[in-house]
Amino acid sequence: MPLLVLVRHGQSEANLANVFTGWLDVPLTPQGEEEARAAGRKLHGLRFDAAFCSTLLRSFRTLELILEEIGQPAIPVYATDALRERMYGALQGHNKLEAVHEYGAEQVARWRRGYDDAPPAGESLHHTLDRVVRYYDDTLVPALRAGRNLLVVSHGNTLRALRMQLDGLSVPEVEAMEIPTGAIRVYEFTPELVIQAVHDM
Numbered sequence: 001m002p003l004l005v006l007v008r009h010g011q012s013e014a015n016l017a018n019v020f021t022g023w024l025d026v027p028l029t030p031q032g033e034e035e036a037r038a039a040g041r042k043l044h045g046l047r048f049d050a051a052f053c054s055t056l057l058r059s060f061r062t063l064e065l066i067l068e069e070i071g072q073p074a075i076p077v078y079a080t081d082a083l084r085e086r087m088y089g090a091l092q093g094h095n096k097l098e099a100v101h102e103y104g105a106e107q108v109a110r111w112r113r114g115y116d117d118a119p120p121a122g123e124s125l126h127h128t129l130d131r132v133v134r135y136y137d138d139t140l141v142p143a144l145r146a147g148r149n150l151l152v153v154s155h156g157n158t159l160r161a162l163r164m165q166l167d168g169l170s171v172p173e174v175e176a177m178e179i180p181t182g183a184i185r186v187y188e189f190t191p192e193l194v195i196q197a198v199h200d201m
């Protein structure tokens with residue numbers, strides 16, 4: 001039965017500083033590295049045929065630590081822009097609390113969680129979903145159909161988008177969803193690619 005395992009990267013320097021990150025390329029903190037290793041420990045015993053991450057360091061490094069931890073450092077790894085975090089536009093590099101003081105809590109909440117609200121010069125979750133689901137359909141689905149077990153390490157908003165699609169969530173449901181750093185979600189599929197079981201770790 002093919003498996004799809006989704007992991008959010010460990011805590012980054014920008015997460016720690018409460019800064020809008022998006023496409024800024026920031027490293028993991030020591031805590032983030034430990035979250036990545038802990039994710040690897042939880043995945044002990046699973047065999048993967050391929051792994052996928054974004055072209056951002058925090059995603060790649062989390063994947064590298066997981067693969068080390070599970071003793072599968074040599075499986076094929078594909079890094080793609082399609083799995084990059086939502087582009088946060090003009091908000092990138094700005095502190096989230098300061099943005100609340102400047103623009104108001106309601107506006108910032110809409111920029112962060114509104115499905116169709118794009119921050120200035122950035123992507124909405126809807127835009128992010130379009131590119132992530134295109135990658136899922138074009139690249140991950142054929143591999144799952146071939147019976148492969150896939151590990152995907154990506155970002156908070158790309159994973160919210162993917163989970164909206166896989167779990168059939170409504171707009172209010174995805175708007176309310178938060179995915180912590182290092183969180184793992186495992187999907188077990190039938191050979192016909194019907195989701196048979198889902199576990200959070």
Ligand SMILES: O=C(O)[C@H](O)COP(=O)(O)O
Pocket residue numbers: 019020021022023085088112155156157
């Ligand atoms: O890009 C970021 O700032 C974070 O990775 C996700 O941030 P959010 O929870 O504000 O969407």
